Amino acid sequence: MNSVKTYTLFTDHDIYLFKEGKHYKLYEKFGAHSVDKDGVKGVYFSVWAPNAKKVSVIGNFNNWNDKDHILFPRWDGSGIWEGFIAGLTWGTLYKYAIETPRGEILEKSDPYALSWEQNIQAASLVSTTWYEWSDEKWLKNRWQKNSLNAPISVYEIHLGSWVREGCNPKQFLNYRDIAKKLVPYVKEMGFTHVEFMPVMEYPYDPSWGYQITGFYAATSRFGSPQDLMYLIDELHKNDIGVILDWVPSHFPGDANGLYRFDGSYLYEHEDPRKGFHPDWKSHIFNYGRNEVKSFLISNAMFWLERYHADGLRVDAVTSMLHLDYSRNEGEWEPNIYGGNVNLEAKAFLQEFNTAVYKEFGDSIITIAEESSDFPMLTKPVHDGGVGFGMKWMMGWMHDTLDYFKEDPINRKYHHHKLTFASMYMYNENYMMPLSHDEVVHGKASLIYKMVGDEWQKFANLRTLYVYMYTHPGAKLLFMGDEFGQTSEWNFTQSLDWHLLKYPVHKGLQTLVKDLNHMYRDEPAFYENQFNKDGFEWVEADDLENSVYVYLRKGKRKDDVFMVILNLLPRSLDYEIGVDSGTDWEVVFNSDDEKYNGSGVKPTVFNEKNEEYSGKPKSISLNLPPLAGIILKLKKDKKYKLQRIKQHKR
Structure with missing residues (x-):
């Protein structure tokens, strides 16, 4: 019956x-x-x-x-x-x-279940996403926090290994316990946002969450849906945004999952050239099937609405957009125009971006992890773009890490790896990622990508961070990199927090904290971070000295900073051309003793009212070795007074 x-x-x-x-x-x-x-x-x-x-x-x-x-x-x-x-x-x-x-x-298991068991053939649980939120103030004002004219500094986190309880690899902290430790830390460090690697239910720990079975379920590893909501609520109440990694690119072939759901190719494309991912041995969604598009876009809406997420970082966009991604000749079929673009996937991403921005406006942000030069990813859909808010700047990341791996004696031969990004940095709205992908699978931790002895490694990394935080674009740093985690990231254990008892690690952490706060406090570093008004090269071609000099500019004409990178391990007296009537003071030095630097104090001296390097006058500085120096333009009092009078009128 x-x-x-x-x-x-x-x-x-x-x-x-x-x-x-x-x-x-x-x-x-x-x-x-x-x-x-x-x-x-x-x-x-x-x-x-x-x-x-x-x-x-x-x-x-x-x-x-x-x-x-x-x-x-x-x-x-x-x-x-x-x-x-x-x-x-x-x-x-x-x-x-x-x-x-x-x-x-x-x-x-139920594709729309809100909770799953924690085992390989997990069943679904009848559950609820009811929660009494208390982040109304954040939601009302978050459009300002996610604006392209706002500072966006992201701390990328894997919740299972940021910190653990004891030595048991399965002894995870609950979302609520994580909140007690994470919220004050992120707030003190000055990050504006956190990005959680996937929190959707997944069966296999080594996938780090990127092989999802329960697309609508918060993973029960760390507690209930309400426990995750509590973590997000606490972050919001402390003015910290939350970006979630979202994976609409593929899913695993687990027997209880989406694969061959009703005995047919229902969610996945039946043509293996479009429906099977050869690298990840997973299955690719059929973006041309309407019901599948509804499933995926509803899923994005779900995390933004029910969990109050402030943004979605879309994983593996390159694999979605390219029919020949990781495929040899003969293993893929061109589109109707003979090209390699997956037109159905592109149309899906355009529809996804259109839908979520229509629903939430500019209070949320979508970010593409995309490593090719696919055009117009962050341009509006109505102009022919794909509609993302930002794109990861993978070219900048690879060039920068390649440069800092070079022995200083050879850096003059690779000088333009650090200037090349300025050729394309306004083509899209870029986020500069030093992500988890760069510190696993034998790639070494960031600190061990640097060359030289211990002092040089930390000096190099401090200077790299100065370069990153003063470069146009949003920022992203993976957990542990802020204090110089020495071992590669291991998802089965906690970060090595004990390293902070050593001055070199504590100094690096202090530097990242100060850079975060400077980035947030000084509009010149974020107001024009996505347009040409915010950046100017002063010296881009000094190969022999491996010195770089550039300006960062805010919307006020007197809101200007000068950044100087000395990327050789020796001090140097250096002359720089500047405009007439300008007066500069040193406001940041990565070689400062509080960062465990050598303590060389750069000072401005020997100002000349003679043309130098295309500028009407010059200043000289003593540059510390392997250091990033930031100078601030002292404000013109007459100009400032004039602005006040004009405003009063």
């Missing part, structure tokens, strides 16, 4: 939007929802399985029996099965038993 009663949450309009690929809040309809049917409390289930012969709900409430609770197929050809089961409540374990046309019974 079937114990399922007829019930629906879908309207005809819902079905129409779903089939058209335009339903962006499917989480309000699909999945398991606690409802009251005619005074009887229970759970409504709905699942998309258009090729199934029969769909049953199995779980701990019926001894996993596929005969007693059979869902009803909708009459409208949508492929949706649904029904109401009385007496069930939150915490119930369940799966869908799906009979395929061949008679095979597949036991699948």
Whole structure:
């Protein structure tokens, strides 16, 4: 006897939007929802399985029996099965038993489940995302925090290894316990945002969360949905934004997941040239299928709405956009124009960006992890762009790390690796990433990418950070890099926080903290970070000395900083051309003793009213070895007074 009663949450309009690929809040309809049917409390289930012969709900409430609770197929050809089961409540374990046309019974977890078990063949849990938020002030003003004219300094975090409780590799901290440690740390360090590596449910720890099975479920490794919401709430209450890694590029072939969900290629593309990822041995979404587009865009909306995420960093965009990504000749099929662009994936990303920005406006931000030169990623869709808010500046990252790996004696031969980014840095809205990908798989930690003895390694890394924080664009730094983690990142254990008892590590951490606060406090470093008004080379071609000099400018004409990088391990008296009437003072020195530098104090001396390097006058400085120096233009009092008078009028 079937114990399922007829019930629906879908309207005809819902079905129409779903089939058209335009339903962006499917989480309000699909999945398991606690409802009251005619005074009887229970759970409504709905699942998309258009090729199934029969769909049953199995779980701990019926001894996993596929005969007693059979869902009803909708009459409208949508492929949706649904029904109401009385007496069930939150915490119930369940799966869908799906009979395929061949008679095979597949036991699948719910694609829209809000919680999953923690095991390989995990079942879904009837759950809720109800939470009493207290971040109204943040949400009201966050458009200012996510603005392209605002400082954006991101701390990238893997929640399972930022800090651990004890030595047990499975002894994770709860989201709430993480909040107690993480929130004050990030606030003190001055980061404006955190970016969490995927928090969606995933079965395999070594995937770091990028092989997702439960796209709508916060991983239960660290607690409940409400526990994660508490962590995000606490970050917001301390003026810290939250960016989530989002993975619409692929999914694993786990038996309880999306793969061959109803016995057919439902979520994945059936052509392996488009539907199978050879590197990750995973399956690629069918971006041309409307119901799949609705699933994915609804998922993005879900994390932005229900979890109050402030942005999504979209993983592996390069693999989505290129049909020949990681494929040899003959292993991919050109598009209808003969090119290698996946037109369906591009259209999906355009629709995703259009939808989320329409819903949330500029209060959120989308960021593409994209390593090719694919054009117009951060340009508006209505202008032919893909519509992202930002793109990771992978070229800058590779050139910069390659340069700092070079022995100083050879740096003159690689000088323009640090200037080349200025040729394209306004083509897109860039975020400069020193991410987790650069400190794993034998690549060495950042501190051990630097050359020389211990002193030179730390001096180089301090100078690299000065370069990064004073370069146009948003910033991203992976956890541990702020204090010079010496070992490669190991996802099975905590960061080596004990290193902070050593002055070299503590000094580096202090430097990153001061750079963060300077970046946030001084508009010249962020107001024009995505346009040509904010940057000017003063000296870009001094190969022999390995010295770089550039200006960063705010919107006020007297809001100017000069950055000088000395990338050889020796002190140097250096002459720089400047404009007439300018007066400069040293405000930052990476070689300062408080950063465990050598303590050489740079000072401005020997000002000349003679033309030098195309400028009407010059100044000289003594530059510390392997150091980044920042000078500030002293404000013109007459100009400032004039502005005040004009404003009063």
